[in-house]
Amino acid sequence: MSRREFAAWWGCYPSYINRQADNGFLPMVGNKIDAREAWKLLNRRARSYGHQARPWPEELDARQDG
Secondary structure, eight states: OOHHHHHHHHTSOHHHHHHHHHTTOSOEETTEEOHHHHHHHHHHHHHHTTOOOOOOOTHHHHHHHO
């Protein structure tokens, strides 16, 4: 999934996702983000700051498969 598309699904600015990917925090496959793993990592970080975890959107399963 592209960085911009992932940012839209996560609900943040693309610059935040770009910075996290460039720093090596988000898993990349080529120039695409491994969305499911990135979602888990961002949820773990959110919980560590006391925020509620975001559930994985089921619509993304179809997008990742196809």
